[in-house]
Amino acid sequence: MQLAIRYPNGKTYIHNDKSSPKKQLNNQLTSFSKRGMSLEEDLNASNQYYLAKEIAVIHKKPTPVQIVKVDYPKRSAAVIKEAYFRHASTTDYNGVYQGYYLDFEAKETQNKLSFPLKNFHEHQIVHMQQCIQQQAICFVIMRFATSERLFLLEAEQLLVYWNNQQGDGRKSIPLKELEKKGYEMYYELSPRVPYLKIVDRLIIKNKDKST
Numbered sequence: 199m200q201l202a203i204r205y206p207n208g209k210t211y212i213h214n215d216k217s218s219p220k221k222q223l224n225n226q227l228t229s230f231s232k233r234g235m236s237l238e239e240d241l242n243a244s245n246q247y248y249l250a251k252e253i254a255v256i257h258k259k260p261t262p263v264q265i266v267k268v269d270y271p272k273r274s275a276a277v278i279k280e281a282y283f284r285h286a287s288t289t290d291y292n293g294v295y296q297g298y299y300l301d302f303e304a305k306e307t308q309n310k311l312s313f314p315l316k317n318f319h320e321h322q323i324v325h326m327q328q329c330i331q332q333q334a335i336c337f338v339i340m341r342f343a344t345s346e347r348l349f350l351l352e353a354e355q356l357l358v359y360w361n362n363q364q365g366d367g368r369k370s371i372p373l374k375e376l377e378k379k380g381y382e383m384y385y386e387l388s389p390r391v392p393y394l395k396i397v398d399r400l401i402i403k404n405k406d407k408s409t
Contacts, residue, residue: 289325
């Protein structure tokens, strides 16, 4: 069974699924959001932990989908044949922690020695700039999948690399520079990705700037 989803740029993604109509009903839309989601799944679990412990309220932003074609092969089942992402999303996550607004993106790469800037999109960069202007704590969490290394990089630093590439600069962030300018994180049991430990450091850093 084929499912066609049209992205904001007009391109169509065709997904073949030979599972039962009932499984398709439950899994078709989520299958698109789960592509390359191992980091996001870890972050979702971490956010659930923070919420349960009343530490922070942080959620993944949903991507609005407009369903335009549905088949009903059986009375008890529906098969989504075509759907559209209504508009491009901004960043992956936002929420509140200790009175601070957090806004961040999560990205992965199979590269071993650098993180491609093409993983980010113009509308995400613009959104981060707007959040920074409102004094939000804005950052990206990057994962090198082959080595399972995790880094948190402040959005201000990402913007420097992004702007440099516009002037014939590097199209990626070298791992060696992430080791210097980012914050490396290590997996734990609970939460799986303890990124709020780094956010605590960013809060102190921002306080020092304002004094």
